[in-house]
Amino acid sequence: MATQSAEAEVQINNSPQAVIDYIANIENRPSYLPSxxxxxxxxxxxxxxxxxxxxxxxxxDFEGTATCTQYEAGQSYAFKTEGxxxxxxxxxxxxxxxxxxxTIRVDFELPESILSQVGVDGLLAAAKQKEVAAVVENLKTILDQ
Structure with missing residues (x-):
């Protein structure tokens, strides 16, 4: 598997506490993570x-489990996925x-089932950028006050 990263920043008109509280609520994830x-x-x-x-x-479609690895109220939140x-x-x-x-950073390893597809490199680069842009835009739309 090949490890890749994506990172983005966004300015949100809300408190750090409100932003991290929203992100830390697992049930909110499908609202801002398009995939x-x-x-x-x-x-x-x-x-x-x-x-x-x-x-x-x-x-x-891929399935797996996730675990919260870091939570500092109003400062940071992190989780790791497996599967x-x-x-x-x-x-x-x-x-x-x-x-x-x-600031959002995602480090991920792509499964061989994706990497083995011919011509997937360009698609992956475009999909990664599109996903990151959508996540920051969704969070800004949801959380701006």
Whole structure:
């Protein structure tokens, strides 16, 4: 598998506390992660909490489990996924004027079932950029006050 990364920043007109609280609520994920089809079997509410997920990538559905690995109220939130796609999502929030600068970083390993497809490199690059842009735009739309 090949490890890849995507990162984006967005200015949100809301407090760092409100931003991280929203992101940390697992049930909110499908509202801002366009490729996330579902979350279920949610257990716990902080570091160590876990859930199952279904993610669609280039028309292929992948399933797995996730675990919260970091939570600092109003500052950061991170989780790791295992199964169909191995990844780590990290969200950092910092006060910026009257709002919040949110930085999102995703490190992920693509499954061989995707990498073995001919001509997939260009599609993956475009899909990755489109997904990151949609996530920051969705969070801004949902959280701006």
């Amino acid at each position: 996330l089809k579902s979350v279920s079997n949610i257990e716990g509410e902080s570091v160590g909490s876990s859930w199952t997920w279904c993610w669609s990538l280039l028309g292929i 169909g796609i191995e990844s780590t999502f990290t969200y950092q929030a910092e006060a910026d004027g009257e709002g919040t600068k949110l």
